[in-house]
Amino acid sequence: MALNFFEQFDIHTTLGIPLILPALVFPLLIWVTTGRLIKNRCTALESWLTSLLTKQLLMPISTPGHKWASSFTTLILLLILLNTLGLLPYTFTPTTQLSMNMALAIPAWLMTVLVGLRNQPTASLGHLLPEGTPAPLIPMLVIIETASLLIRPIALGVRLTANLTAGHLLMQLISSAALATASTLPTASSMAIITLILLSGLEMAVALIQAYVFTLLLTLYLQENI
Template sequence: MMTSLFNTFESPYLLGFPLMIFISVLTSLFMFLTDNNRLVKNQLSSLSSLLLKTMTKEIFAPLKKSSHSWSLLLMSTMTFIFLNNIFGLLPYTFTLTTQLSINMSLAIPLWLGTVILGGKKQPLHSLAHLLPEGTPMILSPFLILIESISILIRPLALGVRLTANITAGHLLIHLTSLALLNLINIIPIFLMTFSVFILLLILELAVSFIQAYVFVMLVSLYLEENSP
């Protein structure tokens, strides 16, 4: 029996091994096999390849050519977040992206990499973002302080946004499933609640992809500001 509603965010263990990590690692091995003539592509692999190519073109089209070396890192991050969001919807699994520590461990290195890139390749251009052109001298210290704070809280915004959206969706699905169990003897209300549950599940599937895409898109915007 669950003692707390938030117990649904605790990772299930089997023989002392976290099940969600095992599922994520095993699935990643099957998705990123070497593409060679010995493998026969099916519809699923062809669709996933087409989707990744389309997303890569859309994300990196506005960026300069020097930033295209980040494509593998960012698309791998998006795939990792999407897979964890999806597998977290399965019974007896655990969603890693509901943990702020996991999301911050992804957001901070990516954000810091863009900042270091800008400071190394074009320091003057990066510092110019702190003070808009034509700003009155009396307002310059305040604007520099505000812009510096906004840059420093970017990784926090990335991590909190992903955590809040995934957690909220999982809580809604969990509450709806509990209502289904309590209303199973009242057929009309049960059917209505079940319809709401299916709609929430479809919505959460869409949110799983959208949040992964938004996370990587924001990192690409930070990269665009700092790329030479």
């Protein structure tokens, strides 16, 4: 029974077609077929929210890093879409897969490191050894700082995976309890359903916050290297 809880992280298929494909294409179809390319209140609100989100992301970055604004905005919007996708029926959250998150985290982190090595190689390598370190501690500190640098993309991917997976498993447990007690304990089942509704709102907030945290940490890594 415990293994069945993890079936929600599998890709559902119908007639051999993964249902995640139409789920990803559907927002684009709505955008094109409903005349949303025309300026209206909805597109104006979306533009304002995107602009506000971009300003929040660029706040800790100095002016030379503002050239990466489009990349970070695209990344956070992609993560928001993928994180919230699993809250729809017959779909799953791609970012609950560690391989997916590492495929996003490693290239983005590597980009910040390469930018630092290109623009200021001495300062970037200087982060591995704090100034004034005693000579006997130099080899140990270099190893520690190198490990902390290399573990950053792992921390990004694992944090995103763990937070989303835990929320989805908790929702699965509560929904299973509500169904199991529906006929025998209707009061407890009703309370479980109310809890599930509240938890769904919390999970939506977690999906948005984790996308923001993932991208914000990358902006901080970039700021260290520009």
